Amino acid sequence: MSMSPPRSLLPFFGLVLVLSIPLWLLGYFATSLSDLIPIDLPVSALMAFLPATAALILVWREDGRAAARDFLKRAVDYRRIPGAGWYAVAILFMPGALFLAWLAMTLAGAPLPEPHLPLIALPVFFAMFFVAGLGEELGWQGFAFDRMPERWSALTAALIIGIIWVVWHLIPYFQLDRSAEWVAWHCGVTLLLRIVTVWLYVNGGRSVFIAALFHAMSNVAFFMFPNYGSHYDPAYFFWIVAAAVSAIFLLGGPSLKRTRP
Numbered sequence: 546m547s548m549s550p551p552r553s554l555l556p557f558f559g560l561v562l563v564l565s566i567p568l569w570l571l572g573y574f575a576t577s578l579s580d581l582i583p584i585d586l587p588v589s590a591l592m593a594f595l596p597a598t599a600a601l602i603l604v605w606r607e608d609g610r611a612a613a614r615d616f617l618k619r620a621v622d623y624r625r626i627p628g629a630g631w632y633a634v635a636i637l638f639m640p641g642a643l644f645l646a647w648l649a650m651t652l653a654g655a656p657l658p659e660p661h662l663p664l665i666a667l668p669v670f671f672a673m674f675f676v677a678g679l680g681e682e683l684g685w686q687g688f689a690f691d692r693m694p695e696r697w698s699a700l701t702a703a704l705i706i707g708i709i710w711v712v713w714h715l716i717p718y719f720q721l722d723r724s725a726e727w728v729a730w731h732c733g734v735t736l737l738l739r740i741v742t743v744w745l746y747v748n749g750g751r752s753v754f755i756a757a758l759f760h761a762m763s764n765v766a767f768f769m770f771p772n773y774g775s776h777y778d779p780a781y782f783f784w785i786v787a788a789a790v791s792a793i794f795l796l797g798g799p800s801l802k803r804t805r806p
Contacts, residue, residue: 552607554689558709560599561684565713568592572720584768585775587720592713593677596684604688619687620679620757625750635745635759639766642789646782647770655778660771670765678760679753685710685739686746687753699747700740700801707739730779737786738763744793744801 572589605613626632650657685706693702711732718728742756749755768774794801 552692554692557599557603557684557689557692560602561595561713564595564599565589565592568595569716572717584773585721587717589717589720590677592717594680596682596688597680598684600684600688616683616687619683619753621754622750622752623754625752626755627748627750631745631749631755632758635749635755636762638741638759638789639763640769642785643766643770643777643782645785646778649781649785650776650778653781655776655781657776658771662769667765667769670768671761674764675757675761677764678757682742682753682756682760686742686756690743690746691751698801699743703740703743703801704736706743707736710739711735727779730783733783734779734786737783737790740790740801741786741793747801 568589568591572587575588601613601616604616647657647660689706690702693705714735715728715732718731723731742759745759746752746756767777770777
């Protein structure tokens, strides 16, 4: 898929939007997923599987069944990843960043409960969020990013996908009954995390697997923040991730600035 000729991405983004509308509407009328799992997620969070669905529909329509089958194989393309170091980054980046945010909140005197980390829930959360991460990253990275015009840098592509990603998440964010200020800060975090995802993807052999791994660990870390994400404050976390993205530009900037193959 990475070598496909450039094609318009408007059908993909439009199809993701159209497929999302029923879940957005359902999110206003149905109870949240917290009735099934101990974390606060609206029903509209099930839209995580729609980017892969939209991409698969388009690949099948454009290039046939064999191309669709090859596209799905990107979910297990871990052999592309060039070394164990990139696995470590994908797994540890978000837990480390959220630990720093917790430390900053503690030093600032923000009200925080005693951390309760149910380790038995970790594998369940990871499995759930990894599958959801594949549902997103097959679409965002394996399809949309790989079809961005070659003249664009990876950073330009990351910002375009990131802005669309932010807008796509707006309704579910508000369905969490968060304040407009919380949503605004978390939208900033969301955009920065797309830049990190693209950086990992480009340096990780253009592997959808590593993008999904990072996506999964991001959500696991969010919901492990004391407690089940209840006291996560994006106003603190934004600056931690912004500092990390700045370090990426200083240490690994060329991989985001160069034009993509």
